[in-house]
Amino acid sequence: SAARAVSFNEKLRTAHVGVGGMGSGDLGSIASHAKVEVAALCDVDAERLAAAQKRHPRAKTFRDYREMLATLGDSVDAVVVSTPDHTHAPAAMTALQLGKPVYCQKPLTHEVFEARQLRLVAEQKKVATQMGIQVHSSxxxxxxxxxxxxxxxxxxxxxxxxxxxxxxxDGGPFTNEPEAPPSVAWDLWLDTAALRPFARAYHPGGWRKFVDxxxxxxxxxxxxxxxxxxxxxxxxxxxxxxxxxxxxxxxxxxxxxxxxxxxxxxxxxxxxxxxxxxxxxxxxxxxxxxxxxxxxxxxxxxxxxxxxxxxxxxxxxxxxxxxxxxxxxxxxxxPEGDHYHQWVDACFGEGQTSAGFQYAGPLTEALxxxxxxxxxxxxxxxxxxxxxxxxxxxxxxxxxxxxxxxxxxxxxx
The missing domain is CATH 3.30.360.10 (Dihydrodipicolinate Reductase; domain 2)
Structure with a gap:
């Protein structure tokens, strides 16, 4: 389905998947655009979700991005994905299939095939996309x-x-690790990845080191x-x-x-x-x-x-x-550019993004x-x-x- 046309006398209602770490910065940078209304926040970690909700008390909150997008439907205009790499493509593609513009953190995907597919579907849906390489606009x-x-x-x-x-x-798998903290929905954090026990080295932050x-x-x-x-x-x-x-x-x-x-x-x-x-x-x-x-x-x-x-x-x-x-x-x-605001403007049909998926896809494939x-x-x-x-x-x-x-x-x- 085509994205709902957003006219310039309205707000762009955004849904944010991942609101801790880099997601917290992305949330603040996109929310700083005068035409943005933060409509929904999603995070598998309840503590990070609560911290973001304090900044945006009117936003609806979710733990599962699939539930968020299915529930909110046309009451959300655009989606921001700021999760670990292995959930970039699943969340971004779910949003694209609904015809939503997407801002997705870097690298665009975890696998080569995912990068190709995101580019092709973004072209087909004709929505504004941007990969979060903010220095690209500097x-x-x-x-x-x-x-x-x-x-x-x-x-x-x-x-x-x-x-x-x-x-x-360069070490081996972990043993004798504690259970996931009560605030972390570990099954949802794993998402598309195979089931395995929680390890402190994975969340928060250390997941970048591990191939899955x-x-x-x-x-x-x-x-x-x-x-x-x-x-x-x-x-x-x-x-x-x-x-x-x-x-x-x-x-x-x-x-x-x-x-x-x-x-x-x-x-x-x-x-x-x-x-x-x-x-x-x-x-x-x-x-x-x-x-x-x-x-x-x-x-x-x-x-x-x-x-x-x-x-x-x-x-x-x-x-x-x-x-x-x-x-x-x-x-x-x-001139200096604002990578985040460039995407918001493009959602309204004003200008184009410089790191849309047509550029970010091939760059990510090579990487x-x-x-x-x-x-x-x-x-x-x-x-x-x-x-x-x-x-x-x-x-x-x-x-x-x-x-x-x-x-x-x-x-x-």
Whole structure:
């Protein structure tokens, strides 16, 4: 069903799935738009739900997003998803199937197949979508895109990107853990994931480290740090991906990780583009030939062009190198943007989102291929994007799409 047309003399009535942690920030940022009315709040953790309701006492509250969306129907206009990664696609797709615009936290999904499906259904439903990579709209990142696309560093041949954060876990499964706190509806937290006992390492916050719930450092930080090079160079799908990390455990993501990609060339790159990601103790990279005295930040990206280099700290102004070559260079003037308000405006039909699912889907697919490759270290996975398949390592295809737990199936996934 088509989304209800929202006219500009009305409020956009929002429903928020996940209101603790990042969800609390998302709630505040979207509610700060003058045309937004927070209509509903949902969280599996009653304590976090109560804290959010204090800020929005008129909002209806729920523990299960499926019940919320089924109950409220047309009394909600748009949905914000700020949950752990494994529930992004189920919640976002449930909203899309109802014709609701969706703002979804990053990375867009937990699996490659989910990212493809969200993009296709969002296009079909013709609703405003946005992935929560808020720095995408910041002036520093948009200025970096403009600098690269101006050609001042020449065609880009390589990108190096890194984060020294460690959203990995190299240990084994947990034992002797307590029951879930009374405030946490553990079955609903697991959602589509297989049943297992609660562990303090999962909730709140630590879920990013575990393969069934999160996407590791690559998914958590790579989605931000990949974003600017991906947008600036107008990249598509990689030809192949290869990782260097410890053997897979099937439980936690690697604590340190190096991922290499080759992308087809674009107007802004050489004939092909080599991209290398480093995280944990592999970051920042130590094997790059850099101008004398240059120290790399703990997170960022380095563009190697045929004429010059650009270093982009996360988050900070781009540095053009060698510095003497750009002593009189005038940087493009780019206004600051509000990523959250951009989505609200687009829900009213005013302007378009810059990180809608048509952009966020392919970016997330590329990232998550690196997460899949972590399970096959040292092997080059050849990628057929059109058919959504790894062509040379058959076992990898089983990791592109997971089976949802009985009772938590979602139409379109």
């Amino acid at each position: 002036a520093v990142y948009r200025r970096a895109v403009a600098i690269v696309q101006s050609g001042v560093i020449g065609k880009v041949k390589q990108v190096h990107a890194w984060s020294s954060k460690n959203w990995g876990y 719930f999160g996407t590791g450092t690559l998914g958590d930080m790579g989605v931000h740090i990949f974003d600017t090079p991906y947008a600036a160079l107008e990249l598509t799908s990689p030809k192949w991906v290869r990782t260097t990390c410890r053997p897979p455990t099937g439980f936690g993501h690697p604590e340190k990780n190096k991922v290499e990609y080759e992308f087809p060339g674009t107007a802004h790159t050489t004939e092909s583009l080599l991209w290398t990601w480093y995280d944990g103790a592999f970051a920042p990279p130590t094997d790059l030939q850099l101008p004398e005295g240059l120290r790399l930040p703990s997170q960022g990206a380095l563009f190697l062009g045929e004429e010059a280099m650009m270093l982009l700290p996360h988050v900070g102004e781009a540095q053009l190198l060698p510095a003497e070559k750009f002593a009189s260079y005038t940087r493009p003037d780019v 998550l291929l690196g997460v899949v490759a972590n399970r096959f270290p040292g092997q080059t996975l050849a990628w057929d994007a059109e058919n959504l398949a790894v062509t040379n390592v058959a076992e990898a295809n089983a990791l592109l799409r997971r089976t949802y737990r009985a009772g938590f199936e979602v139409e379109g996934l």
